[in-house]
Structure formats: C-alpha cells, structure tokens
Amino acid sequence: MTPTALWKRLLILAVCLWGVFAALPNAFYSRVEGHNDAAVAIEKAGGVATPDQDAALGTWPAFLPSALMPLGLDLRGGAHLLAKVEVEDVYKARIDGLWPEVRDALRDLRDQVGAVRRAPSPDDELRVTVSNPEGMVAAVQAVQALATPVYTLTGVGAADIEVTAEGADIVVRLSEAERAASDDRTVQQSLEIIRNRVDEVGTREPTILRQGSDRILIQVPGIGSASELKTLIGTTAKLTFNPVVKTTTNAGADAGARNALLPARNETGLYYIVEETPVVTGEELVDAQPSFDQNGQPAVSFRFDGAGARKFGDYTAANIGAPFAIVLDDEVISAPVIQSHIPGGNGIITGSFTVEESTELAILLRAGALPASLTFLEERTIGPELGADSVAAGKLAAVIGMIAVAVYMVASYGLFGVFANIALAVNMLILIALLSTIGATLTLPGIAGIVLTVGMAVDANVLIFERIREELRAGLSPPKAVEAGFARALSAIIDSNVTGLLTALIMFFIGSGPVRGFAVTMSLGILTSMFTAVYVTRLVVELWLNARRPKTIVV
Known part of the structure; x- marks a missing residue:
C-alpha cells in the first residue's frame, strides 16, 4: 500500500486535533457561556470588571477556544413575537413636519394670499x-415647489406630495408613491431599531426577520417571557425637549392651540402644558449612557449631534431662568430650570430612576425611537424546561443512532x-x-441533521469495505486490496455525496427557518463525512497495516 505523504498525515492529524479542541467548549456549555458573557460585558464597560465578572471570566482558560454552538429557541427556551408595524402613524408626523415649510413658503406671498393659518384636518x-383666495394659484404653485421626487427601484417617479385647492384651503397630501416608500422605510427602520435594542441587552442569537409588507418576526432565545420582550422592544422611547408654558393640577385643562397637556412621570396630579413643537428631539442624540447626578442618584447622560447641539445651546442661551421639559413617551420625566447657557450639546436626565431603569432608558435612547407603534399579533413563551427536554431528547436520539x-x-x-467507528467519532x-x-x-x-449525518457518515465506509472485499476475492494482497478499495470507491463516494450536497444547498436557498437549519447541518455533515471516510479511515487502516503487516485480512 502506497504510504500517505508526510505532509498529508500531518494535515489530517491537525484537522482532527482542531476538531477535538474546537468542540471541547460544548462539553462545558454553562461554564464557557458564563465566561463569554463576562468577557463581552467587560469589553463594553471599557475593561472594568465586577468581582462576579472576574470570577466568571476565570472559569475557562483563556488559551482554549470558547466558541459555542448557539442553541435555538426550541432548545434554549425564550420568546416568540409576531408584530405588525402601524405604518400609518408616520403619516401624521410627516404632515406635521410639512407645516413649517408650507408656512415659510407662503410668508413671501403674504401680499397675495393674506393671512395664513392651519385648519383642522385628518392626520x-x-x-x-388663506384669507385672500384670489392668490390661491400662486399659493398652490409655491407649495408644489416644496415637492421632491420619490426614488424607487424603477427610478424617479411621482412627487412626494400632492397639492390641491379646495375653496379657501390649500390641501397637502402624501402621494401614493410616497406612502409606499414611507411604509417600506418605516418597516426597515423598525427592524433595525428592534435588532439594536435586542442586541444591546446581550441576548443570544436573536432571529429578527421581516415577514410580508408590514410584519416583523422576533424570536429571542434565553429571554424570560414574551411580555419581557414586548417591554423591551415595544417601548417607543420617543424623547423630546419642549418649552414649558405652565404647570397645572387640572387633568382636563385646556392646553391651547399647538400645545400639549402632559402628566409628570414622578409627581402624581401634576401636569405640564408644553409647546407641541420640540426644540430638539431624540433623533438628534448621538449617545446616551447611564450615569449618576451630583447627588449620587442614577441618571442618564446624553450628547447631541452638531445640529442638535446648536439648537440646544441657542435655546438655553435665550431662555435662562425658564423651565425646560424633558419628555419621554408623552410623559414629563424632568423639567429643570435653565440656569445658564449649555454649549456643546451635553446634558443629563434625572427623574428618580433606579440603576436598572437608567440603564434601560440609555439603551432605548441609543437605539432610537420606533418610527411607528407595534401591534403584537402573536406571542409565545417557550420555557427553558421544554428546551432542556428537547436537548435531552436530541442527545438521546444522537447517542442511540x-x-x-x-x-x-x-x-x-x-x-x-472499529476503524470506521473511530472515523465516525472524529466526524x-x-x-x-x-x-x-x-x-x-x-x-x-x-439535531435531526446531525443524526442523519451519523447514518450517512458510514455509507462511504461501506462502499470502501465492500470494494476491498471484491479485491481480496480477486486475489490481491491485503495492502493492494486496501489501496484499490479506497481508490476505486472514490468516484461512487463523490457522486453520492455531491448529489446530497446539492439537495442541501437547494433546501438552504429556497427554504426558511427550520428547513435552513437542517440544510446547514446536513451540508457540513456531508463535507466532514467525506473527509473522515476518505482520509481519516485510510490513515487509520494504513497505520494498522504498517504496524501489523498481516498476511490475510477479514473485512
């Protein structure tokens, strides 16, 4: 039998040893998982570790691999949500944003259109x-000039707004093309914000996918319940900084035109009347971190971008001594009095937070506000006990197989x-x-793919061993029969495994969810089976033949 080249032997042994060491962490799953979580937490904290994190970090040697097979929702337990994005919510915000532009555009035509005011209208x-309808044509043209083209996959299409005249009123609506584009942007933005929020809290291997035109599937292994997940991703976290008009204890007080009546978050019975148009919003935040105020109480420090910093600085300089409401999700969480000019766009939010609340608020603000509300159509909580039962059943099936x-x-x-079984274990x-x-x-x-791999892994060995039997019956010596068996069975092994691999690839690209998980495991199993059957088994048999030099063999 022609001996395998030394470099091939070393390469085969190196791959086998790598497999042993890289698979080893999975035998100590909980310990390694704690080590990995502590390492991530310490990195996020800039290298500062708590005693518990130091202890968890020391439970696994740093020189050993620490990559684990992440467990899916059905094995680990967790939460499953199907949410609908209420894309219509964005239309009102978009229309409200158009009003200042329309007002400014008509200001230059005041001698033609007269006084301009916003009339009640749908969202x-x-x-x-306009008080002078005779200037309606010029007014409509001025507002139409604000339109911008809607960019789609097919190129530039319709304008984003439609402007019409109805009596003494100018009516501005979003075009159908803009609504469609806005709906797509809203869902995509919601998808990214949900992913950011889930990733921020360190959950493992979440599945966050768009389904249909306005739905998002969220599956997060390891989280306690669906309600906990809803709390995390469903909070809008819309932050604004609004001028305060006055305070009141009357829950039914008239806020006045373009004002809003908002409750105080931490003072029962106190309400703030604030201007509806904010000075700056959370969209202009570039960072938010949990911190502590001058009294050692939990707070959230924040920083605006350049545009937000200028607006924030200009307003504080012009309104020293006036209260300034910090509004989160339509609740005034703090209304400090401006003591001095605040340049640089840095500030701090206080509001009787706990450490956990300040941390969660910072996460939500960093991730950004959801552009639209979510309606949860489906929710399921899979307990860790069910996941543990699934893992145990999967292990049992694999061991029995x-x-x-x-x-x-x-x-x-x-x-x-026995040689084939050694190759199977390595596989x-x-x-x-x-x-x-x-x-x-x-x-x-x-797991089903792994169990199938166990059966498929020995198929190649069966082909090789049957071919060796034929060569022995033809009168070849044991070394030559073994060499011929491996060489002449190779084409059949390649044919059978390539067709299986093509099937798995088609399943992966066409299928979704569980089908793709099965296809990934099956594809990798086919590749490892070919390697161990053709190379590992041959090396084991070759070493045995060279060591024993038998005159006859029984296969």
Whole structure:
C-alpha cells in the first residue's frame, strides 16, 4: 500500500486535533457561556470588571477556544413575537413636519394670499386656510415647489406630495408613491431599531426577520417571557425637549392651540402644558449612557449631534431662568430650570430612576425611537424546561443512532468496523467544531441533521469495505486490496455525496427557518463525512497495516 505523504498525515492529524479542541467548549456549555458573557460585558464597560465578572471570566482558560454552538429557541427556551408595524402613524408626523415649510413658503406671498393659518384636518393631510383666495394659484404653485421626487427601484417617479385647492384651503397630501416608500422605510427602520435594542441587552442569537409588507418576526432565545420582550422592544422611547408654558393640577385643562397637556412621570396630579413643537428631539442624540447626578442618584447622560447641539445651546442661551421639559413617551420625566447657557450639546436626565431603569432608558435612547407603534399579533413563551427536554431528547436520539451504527459496523466488518467507528467519532467532533466556529444556531431540525449525518457518515465506509472485499476475492494482497478499495470507491463516494450536497444547498436557498437549519447541518455533515471516510479511515487502516503487516485480512 502506497504510504500517505508526510505532509498529508500531518494535515489530517491537525484537522482532527482542531476538531477535538474546537468542540471541547460544548462539553462545558454553562461554564464557557458564563465566561463569554463576562468577557463581552467587560469589553463594553471599557475593561472594568465586577468581582462576579472576574470570577466568571476565570472559569475557562483563556488559551482554549470558547466558541459555542448557539442553541435555538426550541432548545434554549425564550420568546416568540409576531408584530405588525402601524405604518400609518408616520403619516401624521410627516404632515406635521410639512407645516413649517408650507408656512415659510407662503410668508413671501403674504401680499397675495393674506393671512395664513392651519385648519383642522385628518392626520394624513395638511389643510391651510388663506384669507385672500384670489392668490390661491400662486399659493398652490409655491407649495408644489416644496415637492421632491420619490426614488424607487424603477427610478424617479411621482412627487412626494400632492397639492390641491379646495375653496379657501390649500390641501397637502402624501402621494401614493410616497406612502409606499414611507411604509417600506418605516418597516426597515423598525427592524433595525428592534435588532439594536435586542442586541444591546446581550441576548443570544436573536432571529429578527421581516415577514410580508408590514410584519416583523422576533424570536429571542434565553429571554424570560414574551411580555419581557414586548417591554423591551415595544417601548417607543420617543424623547423630546419642549418649552414649558405652565404647570397645572387640572387633568382636563385646556392646553391651547399647538400645545400639549402632559402628566409628570414622578409627581402624581401634576401636569405640564408644553409647546407641541420640540426644540430638539431624540433623533438628534448621538449617545446616551447611564450615569449618576451630583447627588449620587442614577441618571442618564446624553450628547447631541452638531445640529442638535446648536439648537440646544441657542435655546438655553435665550431662555435662562425658564423651565425646560424633558419628555419621554408623552410623559414629563424632568423639567429643570435653565440656569445658564449649555454649549456643546451635553446634558443629563434625572427623574428618580433606579440603576436598572437608567440603564434601560440609555439603551432605548441609543437605539432610537420606533418610527411607528407595534401591534403584537402573536406571542409565545417557550420555557427553558421544554428546551432542556428537547436537548435531552436530541442527545438521546444522537447517542442511540451512533450506538446502533457502531454495533452494525463492528458486526458487519469486524476490526475494519472499529476503524470506521473511530472515523465516525472524529466526524462528529469536527462537525460540532465547525458549527461552533461559524456560530450556526442549533435547533431541533439541526439535531435531526446531525443524526442523519451519523447514518450517512458510514455509507462511504461501506462502499470502501465492500470494494476491498471484491479485491481480496480477486486475489490481491491485503495492502493492494486496501489501496484499490479506497481508490476505486472514490468516484461512487463523490457522486453520492455531491448529489446530497446539492439537495442541501437547494433546501438552504429556497427554504426558511427550520428547513435552513437542517440544510446547514446536513451540508457540513456531508463535507466532514467525506473527509473522515476518505482520509481519516485510510490513515487509520494504513497505520494498522504498517504496524501489523498481516498476511490475510477479514473485512
């Protein structure tokens, strides 16, 4: 039998040893997971660690690999939500934003249109009344000049607004093209904000996908309940800084035109009347971090971008001594009096927070405000006990499958069956190492793929061993029969595995969810099976033949 080249032997051994070491962390899952979580937390804190984090970090040696196979929702337990994005919410904000532009555009035509005021109208349209209808044509043209083209996949289409005249009113509506584009932007923005919020709290391997035109699927393994997940992602976290008109204890007080009556978050019975148009908003925040105020109480420090810093600085300089409301989700969480000019766009939010509340608020502000509200159409909580049962059942199925295959191989091929079982064990280690390294989430269908791999892994060995039997019956010596068996079975092995690999790839690209999880495991299993059957088994048999030099062999 022609000996395998030394470099090939070393390469095969190196891959096998890598598989052992890379798969090892999964045997100590909880310990390594705690180590990884502590490492991430310390990195986020700028290298500062708590005693508990130091202890968790020391539970696993730093020189060993620490990548794990992430467990999916069905194995780990967690929360499942299907949310609908209420895209119509954005129309009102867009229309409200148009009013200052329309007002400014008509200001230059005051001698033609007379006085201009905003008239009551539905949320999705802007109605502006002019006192001199004779200038309506010029007014409509001035407002139409504010329109911008809507960019779509097919190029530039319609304008973003439609302007018409109805009596003494100018009516501005969003065009159908703009509504469609706005709906798509709203869902995409919601998707990214939800992903940012979930990632910020360190949950593991969340699945966040768009479904249909206005729905988002959220699956987060390891979180306590669906209600906890809803609290995290469903909070709008809309932050604004509004001028205060006055305070009142009357819950039904008339706020006046373009003002809003908002309750105080931490003072029951106190209400603030604030100007509806904010000076700056949370969209102009570039950072928010939990901190402590001068009294050592939990707070949130923030920083605006350049435009927000200028507006914030200009307002504080012009309104020293006036109260300034910090509004979060239509509640006044703080209304400090401006003591001096605040340049630079830095500030702090106080409001009788706990440490947990200040941390959560900072996360929500960093992630940004949801552009529209969410309606949860479906919610499920999968308990960790069910996930543990699934893991146990999957392990049991894999062990039973491996034992059955191992017994069959030994019963059918004797010592050569033992060699095949050694290759099978190496195959499983390399497969687990690959899944851990690439971070592929393991689900129940993935376990099914592993169990299938166990059966498929010995198919190549069966082809090789049967071919060796034929060569022995033809009168070849054991070394030559073994060499011929491996060489002449290779084409059949490649054909069978390539067709299986193509099937798995089609499943991956066409399927979704569980099907793709199964396809990933199956694809990797086919690749590792070919490697171990053709190279590892051959190396083991070759080492045995060179060591024992038998005159006859029984396969």
